[in-house]
Amino acid sequence: MPHHRHVEQHASSPEIVRDIVIGMSDGLTVPFALAAGLSGAIANPRIVVLAGIAEIAAGSIAMGLGGYLAARTDEEHYQSELQREIDETRDMPEEEVAEVRKVFQGWGLTDQEIDPIAGTICSDEKRWVDFMMKFELGLEEPDPRRALYSAATIAASYIVGGLIPLSPYMMTGSVTEGLAWSVGVTIIALFVFGYLKGRFTGTKPLKGAVQTTVIGGVAAATAFWLARMFR
Amino acid sequence: MPHHRHVEQHASSPEIVRDIVIGMSDGLTVPFALAAGLSGAIANPRIVVLAGIAEIAAGSIAMGLGGYLAARTDEEHYQSELQREIDETRDMPEEEVAEVRKVFQGWGLTDQEIDPIAGTICSDEKRWVDFMMKFELGLEEPDPRRALYSAATIAASYIVGGLIPLSPYMMTGSVTEGLAWSVGVTIIALFVFGYLKGRFTGTKPLKGAVQTTVIGGVAAATAFWLARMFR
Numbered sequence: 091m092p093h094h095r096h097v098e099q100h101a102s103s104p105e106i107v108r109d110i111v112i113g114m115s116d117g118l119t120v121p122f123a124l125a126a127g128l129s130g131a132i133a134n135p136r137i138v139v140l141a142g143i144a145e146i147a148a149g150s151i152a153m154g155l156g157g158y159l160a161a162r163t164d165e166e167h168y169q170s171e172l173q174r175e176i177d178e179t180r181d182m183p184e185e186e187v188a189e190v191r192k193v194f195q196g197w198g199l200t201d202q203e204i205d206p207i208a209g210t211i212c213s214d215e216k217r218w219v220d221f222m223m224k225f226e227l228g229l230e231e232p233d234p235r236r237a238l239y240s241a242a243t244i245a246a247s248y249i250v251g252g253l254i255p256l257s258p259y260m261m262t263g264s265v266t267e268g269l270a271w272s273v274g275v276t277i278i279a280l281f282v283f284g285y286l287k288g289r290f291t292g293t294k295p296l297k298g299a300v301q302t303t304v305i306g307g308v309a310a311a312t313a314f315w316l317a318r319m320f321r
Numbered sequence: 322m323p324h325h326r327h328v329e330q331h332a333s334s335p336e337i338v339r340d341i342v343i344g345m346s347d348g349l350t351v352p353f354a355l356a357a358g359l360s361g362a363i364a365n366p367r368i369v370v371l372a373g374i375a376e377i378a379a380g381s382i383a384m385g386l387g388g389y390l391a392a393r394t395d396e397e398h399y400q401s402e403l404q405r406e407i408d409e410t411r412d413m414p415e416e417e418v419a420e421v422r423k424v425f426q427g428w429g430l431t432d433q434e435i436d437p438i439a440g441t442i443c444s445d446e447k448r449w450v451d452f453m454m455k456f457e458l459g460l461e462e463p464d465p466r467r468a469l470y471s472a473a474t475i476a477a478s479y480i481v482g483g484l485i486p487l488s489p490y491m492m493t494g495s496v497t498e499g500l501a502w503s504v505g506v507t508i509i510a511l512f513v514f515g516y517l518k519g520r521f522t523g524t525k526p527l528k529g530a531v532q533t534t535v536i537g538g539v540a541a542a543t544a545f546w547l548a549r550m551f552r
Contacts, residue, residue: 119383120376124355127375132368141372143551144358144544145351149380151540152350159532163524198448199441206434207425217429293394301390309382313375320374 105236106243107290113153113244114283117251119306121145122276125255127313129269131321135259138268142259146252154245161237168229175219175227179212186222187212193225254279273310280306336467337474338521344384344475345514348482350537352376353507356486358544360500362552366490369499373490377483385476392468399460406453410446417453418443424456485510504541511537 121142128138179186190211194204212218223229258271280303288298352373359369410417421442425435443449454460489502511534519529 115387116383119387120351120379123379123382124372124375127378128372131371137363137368140362140548140551141355141359141375144355144372144548145376147358147544147547148351148354148540151354151543152347152536155536155539156346156350159536163529163532167524194438197438197442197452198445199438203437203441207428207430207438210430210434211428214429221428293398298394301394305383305386305390308386309379312382313378316378317371317375320371 105240109240109243110247111287111291113150113247114251115287115302115305116149116153117146117248118254118276118280118283118302119309120149121252122255122272122280122306123309123313125259125272126269126310127317129265129272130314131317133265135262135265135268138259138265139256142252142256146249146256149252150245150248153248154241157244158237158241161232161240162234165232165234165237168223168232171227171229172219172223175222176215179215179218179222183212186218189226190218190221193221251279251283276306277303336471340471340474341478342518342522344381344478345482346518346533346536347380347384348377348479349485349507349511349514349533350540351380352483353486353503353511353537354540354544356490356503357500357541358548360496360503361545362548364496366493366496366499369490369496370487373483373487377480377487380483381476381479384479385472388475389468389472392463392471393465396463396465396468399454399463402458402460403450403454406450406458407446410443410449410453414443417449420457421449421452424452482510482514507537508534 124145125138125142128141132138175186187208190208191201191204194207195201199207211221223231255272255276258275259265259268262268262271281299284299284302285295287302288295291298355376356369356373359372363369406417418439421439422432422435425438430438442452454462486503486507489506490496490499493499493502512530515530515533516526518533519526522529
């Protein structure tokens, strides 16, 4: 039954996995590339570590707090549009019924076929407003509690991801040695992470692994080359 | 006519504005916070500039290339799900008709009312498959050409945003002076940007301005404090 396999596949990538993927792919990539870039221009691994820590703090806060506030704004936007639709079904019901009919006309139904449907949908205010929110405005009700968990998961994943490329620089006195270990460890981490990301999100794991590694590699090489130039 | 005002409001925030907002809010925030953080621990403004340039390169590539590849993966995912739905309407039409009926049952329609609707929708393969994609899977067809423009816009906005907090460090010999100007310039830029973002995306401009500024400020203060601690 391909259908049921499909449904399960969707169920196996819940939102927490998506949040970990979002936080960790940036967390592995950007601090890695920053540290590699600085290694092309600076001889002191302590400075690389300092910059990496500052980046991890900045990036995790921008993603976490930024994501949280954006989600709260979405929630407020949803609520104000919802109130507007409720008001409209009361103040100009004919126009709102016409909007419902228009959705079904778009699916090729005749006016005769639409009559009972529009009647049923518009007979219940909640159903009517829900229908308008989804089909006229394309808005799904956001979950405000999830916004906080989501922001915290993304920020934590960014921090965990960022500490992987940074840790070699913390354990060595030489930037060259730190860079070599950081490149090795991070390329493995990017590959494994991309593979798992592919598995959990339903795309081809190997392809995910190669993509994630290429993005990290291109970002690091560009940062390295630019920092050399401006050194 | 609140309805029409509403539609116009949606039309006034096209995807390019959304992309500029995505790139620039991170571009203004993260390089700003990184530079401010390093200023708490390092006396040489050239190193702050180097780290900032490496960060801008890393961040813009991670967001741009990462976003582009993610969009291409979405496109492939859509196409493979589309093919699966086409196959399913051919291989097990009864189950697929039942899925269509289920959507309408969820809106409170009786079986009698559903009969003509399901008949009309399932009489045309394209319409049937489109309906399943949208209502069973909740997938909208992605635009592959837009993915490239979108990635380029996000990356360019990140670079432009990132050069604003960084430029004061380029023009001074002292980190303290660079920091003071960078904080001043960037807080104004975050405020103006947040205000415009609010106007263009339909939320309250002043609220957007305060949020954007607070995120940048918290990120910068945390990075500064952390870099001081690990100095």
